[in-house]
Amino acid sequence: MAENSLDKTIRIGTRGSKLALWQAEAAAEKLQAAGLKTELVIISTKGDQVLDKSLDKIGSKGVFTEELEVSLREGKVEIAVHSAKDVQSTIPADLELIAFMEREQVNDVILSFDPGFKLERGSHAKIGTSSTRRRALLKKYYPNVTTAESRGNLQTRLRKLEEKQFDALMLAYAGVVRMGYDNLIVHTFPEDEFVPAAGQGSVAIECARDLDPELKQAIKEALDHTDTHTSLLAERGFLRTMEGGCSIPSFALATLTDEGISITGGLISLDGQTLLQETFTGSAEAAEALGENLAKTILGQGGDAILKSIKAQRSEA
Numbered sequence: 001m002a003e004n005s006l007d008k009t010i011r012i013g014t015r016g017s018k019l020a021l022w023q024a025e026a027a028a029e030k031l032q033a034a035g036l037k038t039e040l041v042i043i044s045t046k047g048d049q050v051l052d053k054s055l056d057k058i059g060s061k062g063v064f065t066e067e068l069e070v071s072l073r074e075g076k077v078e079i080a081v082h083s084a085k086d087v088q089s090t091i092p093a094d095l096e097l098i099a100f101m102e103r104e105q106v107n108d109v110i111l112s113f114d115p116g117f118k119l120e121r122g123s124h125a126k127i128g129t130s131s132t133r134r135r136a137l138l139k140k141y142y143p144n145v146t147t148a149e150s151r152g153n154l155q156t157r158l159r160k161l162e163e164k165q166f167d168a169l170m171l172a173y174a175g176v177v178r179m180g181y182d183n184l185i186v187h188t189f190p191e192d193e194f195v196p197a198a199g200q201g202s203v204a205i206e207c208a209r210d211l212d213p214e215l216k217q218a219i220k221e222a223l224d225h226t227d228t229h230t231s232l233l234a235e236r237g238f239l240r241t242m243e244g245g246c247s248i249p250s251f252a253l254a255t256l257t258d259e260g261i262s263i264t265g266g267l268i269s270l271d272g273q274t275l276l277q278e279t280f281t282g283s284a285e286a287a288e289a290l291g292e293n294l295a296k297t298i299l300g301q302g303g304d305a306i307l308k309s310i311k312a313q314r315s316e317a
């Protein structure tokens with residue numbers, strides 16, 4: 001009797017952080033509900049190990065994904081689960097992203113242990129964040145706010161908040177609610193002003209291109225969320241054309257509409273002085289091209305000069 005590929009246990013590669021485990025468990029539950037067998041395999045990445053440097057200083061692409069991709073290649077796991085936001089814009093040719101799980105609310109939020117904490121335009125608060133996008137947007141919209149590095153997993157960052165290394169902490173709502181810290185949210189940024197990073201709030205599933213086709217299809221059917229996938233194609237098309245890597249303050253958010261798809265995206269200079277932001281609409285079938293065209297437009301509006309100056313500043317540092 002031929003061996004049935006769907007009887008095989010799907011080994012799920014994941015980082016060991018609590019959020020990563022939550023995401024991997026969410027994928028495992030859905031696979032099990034579809035009748036598939038699963039097992040979690042915890043893999044530590046450079047982004048988990050190097051905690052004393054900001055991500056733009058660790059520098060290389062795929063700080064949260066590389067070791068997972070090696071395990072896919074070596075056949076140690078069948079799939080890898082990532083925060084979609086942490087996945088580099090171009091995947092190596094022997095690997096592929098087969099599914100994007102249903103997206104959580106996409107907004108950035110502020111957490112504080114002081115329930116009376118209010119963020120206002122003139123606020124002088126010190127806010128923990130290590131994201132260049134969040135820092136630059138805060139400079140633009142909240143010019144008196146200062147920021148402090150807050151690398152590390154969510155638990156580490158909350159400890160820094162507890163130790164009063166800063167007054168408040170800025171994070172993605174998705175991770176906060178998944179960890180059950182939403183009771184600490186004191187401010188939610190509107191997504192048209194603080195446009196999230198491409199992929200924020202969604203979970204991406206990666207596998208080797210040569211994974212058994214029947215198994216691949218079953219995984220896709222169990223995990224993929226069509227509207228999220230379409231949005232992510234547009235956002236990742238934008239990101240790829242922007243060619244910035246994860247430490248560039250670019251942003252992109254696509255949503256499906258009655259007519260098709262809408263994507264808002266752009267780029268901000270590190271000092272917050274120059275903001276380029278546009279919204280494009282098109283058909284869902286051409287989602288990827290729409291994101292690419294948006295990026296080309298932003299680059300043409302002066303985005304290329306912003307990128308150049310960011311790269312020059314970085315090589316000086």
Ligand SMILES: NCc1[nH]cc(CCC(=O)O)c1CC(=O)O
Pocket residue numbers: 083084085086170171172173174175199200201202203
């Ligand atoms: N590398 C950080 C990272 N990657 C994914 C999330 C949050 C959850 C998500 O956006 O899916 C975070 C933390 C944050 O930005 O607050």
